[in-house]
Amino acid sequence: MNHALSSSPSRSCRTIGDADFYKFREFFHRKTGIFFDDNKRYFVDKRLLERIEATRADDFRSYFISLRFEHDGKELQQLVNAMTVNETYFLRESYQFDCMTRDLLGELIRHKPRGERIRIWSVPSSTGEEPYSIAMQLLQQWPLIDSYDVEILSSDIDTTVLQAAQRGIYSARSVANVPRPWLDRYFTKLADGQWAISRELVAAVExxxxxxxDPADTRRFRDIDIVFCRNLLIYFDDMSRRVAAEALFDALRPGGFVCLGHSESMSRITSLYRVRRFADAMVYQKPLDGEAP
Known part of the structure; x- marks a missing residue:
């Protein structure tokens, strides 16, 4: 038999038609809240064809049917991992970390007994640069760190990046903004030129x-003092942004804060939050009990 011949279409011959793209886009949006504009078509098609090839499906139709009716959700998770973008680095938009240690924490602890836990949530975690930046900022820049029990939570929809975050191995580019004293204290340079973050910091993040x-996922997050949710909502459509904004609102303690990316605005999404302008950054606050937004 000539093994160069096959009755199934080769990967190079497979295509995603317009109707299939729109069908997939609606399904993925419903499952994740992420909406792909038409200008993302090439990216979506490429990743879809890679998953069709990996699963040995004959075409989009057979792949999509198996995806919709799978029982364990494993292929959906593989697809989510393939479709999410995780480009980040340490101390990105560092002015917000400065705002956290100079202003936000000081305001928060005025309403807390000394020793009461402070909870900070980073979502999406990506490969860990943001939550580890939060941990370093607290250790290096907040004088009261030893007086409070600080819990750092970090979450992502992508299981691959969560695994990478817990490995804690980073490129030279990723750590380029880390001050040298912090780099020496919290990282070890590896033989291949990459940097391994200290296991102490890995252990400090859950x-x-x-x-x-998905409300079933977010309802377990409550009594959060500060949320960093940066450069995620830009991938959502208006309805999904409102769902996410309300989920974050429910997760916050009264008086808690949300930090968004520089191009994002909570005021365009919902009126639930108060806009707060500090010297370093503009953030969004859940009103204290009895306060109006």
């Missing part, structure tokens, strides 16, 4: 998988 569009 990682978990969360889909912000």
């Amino acid at each position: 990682f978990s998988q969360v889909n912000l569009s």
